Amino acid sequence: MENEARYEVTALCESPDSRGMSLNEYQQCALETAVYPEEYNIVYPALGMAGEAGEVADKVKKVIRDGNADFSPVKCEEIAMEIGDVMWYCAVLADRIGYKLDTIGRMNHRKLKSRQLRGKLGGSGDNR
Numbered sequence: 001m002e003n004e005a006r007y008e009v010t011a012l013c014e015s016p017d018s019r020g021m022s023l024n025e026y027q028q029c030a031l032e033t034a035v036y037p038e039e040y041n042i043v044y045p046a047l048g049m050a051g052e053a054g055e056v057a058d059k060v061k062k063v064i065r066d067g068n069a070d071f072s073p074v075k076c077e078e079i080a081m082e083i084g085d086v087m088w089y090c091a092v093l094a095d096r097i098g099y100k101l102d103t104i105g106r107m108n109h110r111k112l113k114s115r116q117l118r119g120k121l122g123g124s125g126d127n128r
Contacts (some may be wrong), residue, residue, distance in 0.1 A: 023091075023101035030091035041096045049089035056082040 013029035021029075036044045059079045063071055071079075094101050115121050120128045 003004055024107055026087065027091040027095060027101045030088045031095055033088075034092045034095075042093065045089045045093035045096060047095060052082060052089055053086040056086060 007082060013032065019039060034045075059082055063069060063075050063079075070089070089100055090104075094104055112121070115128060
């Protein structure tokens, strides 16, 4: 039974179809490749996420600096690949702290919708 479930996840992760993938399905795929020292199971993905987010920002910066702010399809794909790396670290970190990505997505949407309804999207602070 365990091998069947693993095959289904692997098949999903490697499938070239365009049906899409839920956040939780992506998280399962990410966890298949999560290899790093277990004693750093929270620190490693948190630092990796920060590093990859910096790479996203750096690619955007270089398009502005070197490419006359021309976000060509090639440059956009390069940025998308870096965003994928950020997603990988988010997925792994979420798992390590006991959350599914779908749950985090719903929590974040609820928080932002509440701020929008109260006219508090701008400003700063967690509890606005």
